[in-house]
Amino acid sequence: MASTDEEIEVRALGLAVDFLDVSKEYIVNGKPIKALSSITLNVKEGEVAAIVGPSGAGKTTVLNIIAGLEKPSQGEARVLGLDVNASNEHSLSAFRSANIGFIFQSYNLVSTLTAEENVELMMELAGWSDSGRNEKLTEELISMVGLTDRAKHLPAQLSGGEQQRVAIARAIANDPPLILADEPTGNLDQKTGLEIVKLLARLKGEKGKTLVVTTHDDRIVEMADVIFHLENGSLGSIDRPARVRN
């Protein structure tokens, strides 16, 4: 775990995600269930962070808190400088639509919108009202993920890999500095998963985005600058691969 001195130094450099002693409890059938227990972690801007661990370890809860979809029960969570605890639902929605891109394991595209409309939706949610510019940008993003000929298809008409590629295009549609991906290759076969990993790598390399990814996929873990191991809601260890340390 990083020392306090290092943390202060890192904060000064610009942290995309900064958790300090974050805990999260749910009440299920009247009994408290601890999902996270005093997690302290941080992700620098431009880094790829992988969160790994068995099912039920609290990976999705970490992502939810980063996205401002849930608030910590205890501790301090800052995302791109925003104090999640101190923000209300409205400002968190505005923050999310402007700063965070989502990639889900099960894609979660809006069923009634075509591939390109799903991408364009993020721009509208971010308040970009120039439809001509939005359409042009959408075209570029759809082309980037290699789906130009499938742009006018509904999610139900696309394969899993294609849907995930649309989800990636959607995640960067509003040019957010932070992208959260929840097991993005979890539902895909090896080959399709590889295409997604390559796309994620492009997001880091070409677009300079900060990525926080929960995953079991070694190919994504290999790509990560920092790896957080979660077990039973606690942070087991933090690894920084040799290439990063060097």
Place this chain on the structure above:
Amino acid sequence: MEVWGALIGPLGFATKSLRRRGFHSYLAFLGLTLTVATTTFLLLLGQDLATRLGDDSSMRSTFGISWLIFAYLVLALGLIGIVGLLSTSYLVSSMISQRMRDIGVIKAAGALPRRLLSYVTFEALLVIVSSCLVGALSALLVYASWSWPSISLFKQVGPIANAGATILIVVPMISFLLAYMVASVRVRRIVGSSSVNAISKQLANLDLKSLGKPLRIGRFGSTFNLATRNVSRDRGFNKTLLSMGVCICLSMIVLSGALVSADTSASYVVRAMPPHVLIVANSNIYNQYVSLATSFSRIAPLPPIDYGNESYIISPQNASAFRAIPGVQTVDTRLITMSSITGYVKAHFASNQDTGENINTQIIPEVDTGSINALIVGINATSAIGDWYTSDGFLQSSDAHYTMIAGDSLVGNIVQTPFNLSQVSALGYRYDVKSALVDPLNAGRVLYAPVETLQKSLGLNGFNVLLLKVNDDPTVLSAVSQLASSFGLAVGSQDPILNSNLTFLNGIWSHIFLVPIITLALTCGILLSYLATNFSRRFNDYVILKVLGANAWYRLSLLTWEAWGVLAISMLIAIPLAWGISIFFLVPDPNLSLGDLELSTLVSLSALSVVSLASATIYSRRLGLTTVKDLKP
């Protein structure tokens, strides 16, 4: 809780499933309960009103007006029943559709169709049975509490024992049977279809033809554009639109029908007794005429009077003198008398064709249809002031001398249809019946005949009542009063009589208007359920939007546009259609005031807009409580 959790089999499956689907199960239950409760209550109320009004107005009103009122009530109750049943079947169908994917998953996991059928049907049955029971109980409670603080009508008539006991049992029972039938058909269809279809229902629910260039109107914003795409691509949209359209149309017929019927019945009275008319007669005849004219709205004994008394007769010369007064437009000279009349159906031939080509003709002998005391009015066809609603026109100067027009309360008993076979015997002569009219005079027990014929029958040369159509000017009244007093006659305006009759009529309709008002509330409730179940089908999409950063205002705006869009299209078709039906097909010679039309349209639009906003608000608040964990894979 633990006991339920430990249950296995259909009951355990159903209770767990309903509990865990929480909000969505609750919505289905609430929608069905509301439909059953309101339909039952409205039918109870309608039957109650019909019984009470029937008792109350049988001694007053006229047959034509009563027919209008009761025909409306029967139609309204019929339509309410249809709306209730349609709504029940739609809600049950939507409830089952929401479970389509889960059914597919369970089937794909290897559940035997028969077992799956019993599990899912049992789940639906739990909702249906509880809704029907709670609905019936709620209807009974509301009905009892509504009847208890007795309104004036109840005081007059008193309590009605056993009113609506049948309805209270039959309506929830029919709702249950229909709901069960729809549920089992839907479940059977889903269970019978392939698992792949059931699981990938997303595609099945989308209309792939509408994927062209989407509608994009900048000024309405992103939510409007998104709503148009969602609504236009939803295959269930057409079904929802049809269900809502039928529901709105039938409910609007109940509402507009009440307004048209009320306005038309009032117009019948006004046409028979127009305003700005003065009654001129000997004071005894004058008082008698006022009693006869108000017998429509109040029960008061008519004193016996010798209508043909010489001192009551106004000579033709004196009658002409009134015509000379400036401001007097028409003088309607009448000779009235009360007499026993007997009705007949004339002997006639009746032909009927047997199975072959033979036509059998037989003679039907004359039939006596009974006797009654009726008011006979001798009238000059060319100067009659009234513009009655008639079935086949009023008297013409070209009509035979022994021709009569029958008041509506005589039709169906003394006077039978067709009128060309009907005759009335009065004052020793036989009259042919030409037509029937709606007339408050003597509560419709009246016959109009040419005045010359009546004069001849009674051996009189003059009139006993003059009706003067005058300008709305006090100086005319003064001039008429002066002349009348010089002839020893009394004068009074017909307006108070008209107002008294209209007040009575308004009193009846004010009770009946409870039916359309509560029907409007029922429609709002049903539409709220329709919209909510429609939202439930696309819940995942809304959660995605929330997760992606759509704020509360964006979500509310999107849901409101979607709800309003569906409602607006339904209303655009249904409301004009309902008005058309009400105006052109509901009542003969309809009348509708522009104010009523504007008011009812405004009320309907406001109520339905409130419904769309309410459904959007409820769902938006529900979405506020969701997290990414609520997303279905």
